[in-house]
Amino acid sequence: xxxxxxxxxxxxxxxxxxxxxxxxxxxxxxxxxxxxxxxxxxxxxxxxxxxxxxxxxxxxxxxxxxxxxxxxxxxxxxxxxxxxxxxxxxxxxxxxxxxxxxxxxxxxxxxxxxxxxxxxxxxxxxxxxxxxxxxxxxxxxxxxxxxxxxxxxxxxxxxxxxxxxxxxxxxxxxxxxxxxxxxxxxxxxxxxxxxxxxxxxxxxxxxxxxxxxxx
Amino acid sequence: xxxxxxxxxxxxxxxxxxxxxxxxxxxxxxxxxxxxxxxxxxxxxxxxxxxxxxxxxxxxxxxxxxxxxxxxxxxxxxxxxxxxxxxxxxxxxxxxxxxxxxxxxxxxxxxxxxxxxxxxxxxxxxxxxxxxxxxxxxxxxxxxxxxxxxxxxxxx
Numbered sequence: 001x002x003x004x005x006x007x008x009x010x011x012x013x014x015x016x017x018x019x020x021x022x023x024x025x026x027x028x029x030x031x032x033x034x035x036x037x038x039x040x041x042x043x044x045x046x047x048x049x050x051x052x053x054x055x056x057x058x059x060x061x062x063x064x065x066x067x068x069x070x071x072x073x074x075x076x077x078x079x080x081x082x083x084x085x086x087x088x089x090x091x092x093x094x095x096x097x098x099x100x101x102x103x104x105x106x107x108x109x110x111x112x113x114x115x116x117x118x119x120x121x122x123x124x125x126x127x128x129x130x131x132x133x134x135x136x137x138x139x140x141x142x143x144x145x146x147x148x149x150x151x152x153x154x155x156x157x158x159x160x161x162x163x164x165x166x167x168x169x170x171x172x173x174x175x176x177x178x179x180x181x182x183x184x185x186x187x188x189x190x191x192x193x194x195x196x197x198x199x200x201x202x203x204x205x206x207x208x209x210x211x212x213x214x215x
Numbered sequence: 216x217x218x219x220x221x222x223x224x225x226x227x228x229x230x231x232x233x234x235x236x237x238x239x240x241x242x243x244x245x246x247x248x249x250x251x252x253x254x255x256x257x258x259x260x261x262x263x264x265x266x267x268x269x270x271x272x273x274x275x276x277x278x279x280x281x282x283x284x285x286x287x288x289x290x291x292x293x294x295x296x297x298x299x300x301x302x303x304x305x306x307x308x309x310x311x312x313x314x315x316x317x318x319x320x321x322x323x324x325x326x327x328x329x330x331x332x333x334x335x336x337x338x339x340x341x342x343x344x345x346x347x348x349x350x351x352x353x354x355x356x357x358x359x360x361x362x363x364x365x366x367x368x369x370x371x
Contacts (some may be wrong), residue, residue, distance in 0.1 A: 013233060020239035027246045036278065036334060037269040038364040047353045066343075138268040151344030155337050156264045158346075159365055170268055 030057045039162055043124075044205070060102050062091045066161055068152035081160050085213070087169035092141045102143025107131050107199070110140065131195050135180040140199055147206040169202045176200065258301045259284035264339040266365035271324045277331050278362075279319040281312070283345060292369030300349065307347075312352040336364040 021203040062083065065073045072079055076088050092103035115122050131138070149158055169173055170185070175194050177185040185196060261284045272278055282301040286294040290306070299306050302315045320328050333353060337346055353361060 013236065013302070016236035017232065017239055020236050021242055024239060024243045024246065027243065036272040036362075036364060038272065038334060038362040039266055039268060040270060040332070040360070040362045043350060043354050043359040043361060045357065045359060078329075149343045149347070151342060151347065153343040154339070155341040155343060155346055156339035158343055159264040159266055159339070159363060162363065163268050163365075166268045200324060 009010075010144070026182060039159070039166055041204075041206075048143055056144055057103070057142075058145060059100060062102070062143060062145045063090065064145060064147045064165070065159060066147075066149045066153045068150040068193075070157040072155050072157075072161060081164050084161065084164040085168045085171070088165050089172060089199075091145070092143050092168070092172060094141070094143075098188055102141045104139035104141055104184075106137050108137050108140050127195065127198050131198060135176065135195060135199065138176070144203045144205055147204060165204055166202060169200055172200045173197070218283050225241065255280070255301075255304050257282065257287065258290060258304070258306050259286055259299060259338070261336050261338050262340070263336065263364055263366045265368040266363075267368065269306060269365050269367055272332065272334060272362060274330070277323065277327055278329065278334050279316075280334050280336055281315075281349060282336045283341055284336075285340070285369050298345055300345070307330075309348055309352060312349060313356045316353070316356045330360075331358070332360045332362050334362040334364050 056175065062075060067073070071079055072084065074084060079087065091101050094104065098103075111132070112119065114124050144210055145163070147161065173185045177183060177188055177192075177196055177198060180196075181188055181192060185193060188196070259282050261282060282296055284301075284305065285291075285296050285298050292305055300309065300312070301307065302311060307315070316333075320331065323331060335346070335349065351362070353359070
């Protein structure tokens with residue numbers, strides 16, 4: 001035994017590093033580091049063709065059109081994409097109650113309305129109460145941004161417009177978050193974010209823009 | 216001084232490389248964990264548009280991809296230069312989308328199906344027409360959570 005043990009040579013581990021290196025290089029080549037990023041949106045559920053189009057007052061719709069030459073128009077006037085964010089913010093907030101911009105409902109009124117319904121939504125009531133507690137009686141806009149595009153509109157422009165609109169809502173949320181909790185929206189807890197989202201939902205209609213009828 | 220220098224030189228031991236594999240292994244594990252294997256071979260050219268308000272896609276296992284863009288150079292003879300749809304590894308037609316959605320759903324646990332996101336990776340030069348068509352197909356099969364893939368601009 002003693003002789004045998006002496007005879008076994010030590011396994012050379014020097015090549016181990018090379019093997020590991022090869023594996024490492026294999027993974028480096030076959031994988032991509034980039035994380036998937038993008039603008040997440042929710043499509044409206046399909047509606048039966050004979051269904052009544054939802055009625056929305058004209059002042060509550062901000063129509064954004066992008067034509068085949070990639071020109072952007074909001075409320076019938078040509079604008080550029082950079083100005084769009086501010087337009088959407090003004091439209092949603094409407095601080096001076098301009099009759100051309102969106103209407104508002106206070107959270108307390110919404111709560112009352114929900115309570116009066118024959119079968120009130122408990123979750124909604126809970127959320128409204130929490131908003132009153134934590135954020136205050138803030139107005140919620142009835143405004144909807146309607147984005148219509150031509151079939152020949154470039155996708156890049158479409159994304160830029162989407163980006164500008166989403167940016168407006170994100171900035172509003174941030175402002176409210178700072179005002180209510182003293183922190184930007186992204187630093188809030190999940191349930192606090194939900195309250196803010198309730199006040200400022202991304203109300204952007206896009207899939208069937210022509211279905212939005214004006215009264 | 217001279218004596219000390221000489222002594223030092225002689226006594227320097229060789230640096231042990233025994234721990235080198237371990238270091239490499241740690242690197243290897245890091246890359247294995249932090250990266251994802253490329254989902255598919257691109258049959259279409261995709262130059263993502265830029266957007267500032269992008270968010271990271273959470274839960275990659277619940278994301279399915281739909282690619283839209285002009286075919287790669289080698290495939291242009293067969294498919295032309297107009298933007299086409301790619302599902303999985305092959306170029307597909309609009310009517311195949313519902314089937315694709317069903318297949319993707321079948322691969323996930325039942326409970327996770329409502330949380331699934333369809334990520335649209337669309338070339339920025341594409342016309343909206345085909346994108347709208349795809350969106351309508353997705354709506355028909357109740358695949359409502361979508362994501363427009365975009366990247367952050369380099370200048371901030």
